Amino acid sequence: xxxxxxxxxxxxxxxxxxxxxxxxxxxxxxxxxxxxxxxxxxxxxxxxxxxxxxxxxxxxxxxxxxxxxxxxxxxxxxxxxxxxxxxxxxxxxxxxxxxxxxxxxxxxxxxxxxxxxxxxxxxxxxxxxxxxxxxxxxxxxxxxxxxxxxxxxxxxxxxxxxxxxxxxxxxxxxxxxxxxxxxxxxxxxxxxxxxxxxxxxxxxxxxxxxxxxxxxxxxxxxxxxxxxxxxxxxxxxxxxxxxxxxxxxxxxxxxxxxxxxxxxxxxxxxxxxxxxx
Numbered sequence: 001x002x003x004x005x006x007x008x009x010x011x012x013x014x015x016x017x018x019x020x021x022x023x024x025x026x027x028x029x030x031x032x033x034x035x036x037x038x039x040x041x042x043x044x045x046x047x048x049x050x051x052x053x054x055x056x057x058x059x060x061x062x063x064x065x066x067x068x069x070x071x072x073x074x075x076x077x078x079x080x081x082x083x084x085x086x087x088x089x090x091x092x093x094x095x096x097x098x099x100x101x102x103x104x105x106x107x108x109x110x111x112x113x114x115x116x117x118x119x120x121x122x123x124x125x126x127x128x129x130x131x132x133x134x135x136x137x138x139x140x141x142x143x144x145x146x147x148x149x150x151x152x153x154x155x156x157x158x159x160x161x162x163x164x165x166x167x168x169x170x171x172x173x174x175x176x177x178x179x180x181x182x183x184x185x186x187x188x189x190x191x192x193x194x195x196x197x198x199x200x201x202x203x204x205x206x207x208x209x210x211x212x213x214x215x216x217x218x219x220x221x222x223x224x225x226x227x228x229x230x231x232x233x234x235x236x237x238x239x240x241x242x243x244x245x246x247x248x249x250x251x252x253x254x255x256x257x258x259x260x261x262x263x264x265x266x267x268x269x270x271x272x273x274x275x276x277x
């Protein structure tokens with residue numbers, strides 16, 4: 001029996017950066033998939049997981065800076081692959097890294113990554129993933145133990161392996177992301193990636209030279225001490241998943257844990273920071 005879904009079709013004004021903020025906030029709820037539209041976004045949730053208070057914690061809906069409305073639709077079955085295939089375009093980062101779906105032609109670049117995201121976050125289209133790719137492209141990860149925390153599709157772990165990192169742990173608390181990461185690692189012939197399902201409670205006793213964490217501000221702040229505890233001396237920490245205005249909170253947590261700021265990337269108010277231990 002196929003799952004019944006509810007589709008929320010949001011109209012967001014202004015769309016940029018409103019749609020991205022809305023996706024980030026809805027991503028902390030049982031909503032499973034998001035499709036950007038010209039007017040805003042469509043967000044989908046299983047009817048079994050829905051309740052009338054599902055939008056209560058979505059702060060942007062109360063923000064005076066945005067006007068947001070929505071229409072609700074009940075959908076008997078969603079072909080997620082068909083939906084994202086309609087909208088998925090390959091991206092190129094720095095003429096060096098090409099991220100594409102299996103049905104796109106290969107391109108002659110140093111790092112050709114094939115991702116089938118299904119319902120997982122992390123195709124390279126979102127600003128945070130794009131900036132983390134930029135950071136990774138200019139970071140020496142050769143033979144370095146690496147962690148991709150909140151790995152989503154495992155796109156960053158895959159790029160790290162292509163650049164010579166090993167061994168690599170890719171961790172996500174979401175079962176769909178866990179399964180999708182295994183699938184994408186296999187699709188890109190990765191041999192050094194171990195995918196784990198869980199959160200920062202898996203970290204004690206592990207050591208890394210590079211940690212990549214593209215999550216949200218609250219989780220980053222909550223887990224910062226655990227990241228730094230398993231980051232080797234001279235190691236690199238790459239952080240994203242938050243906004244420009246969140247930098248003071250993130251920087252304070254990093255500084256308190258003995259990390260030194262190296263570089264900042266920004267894209268449409270999203271930020272990616274690089275620190276060293």
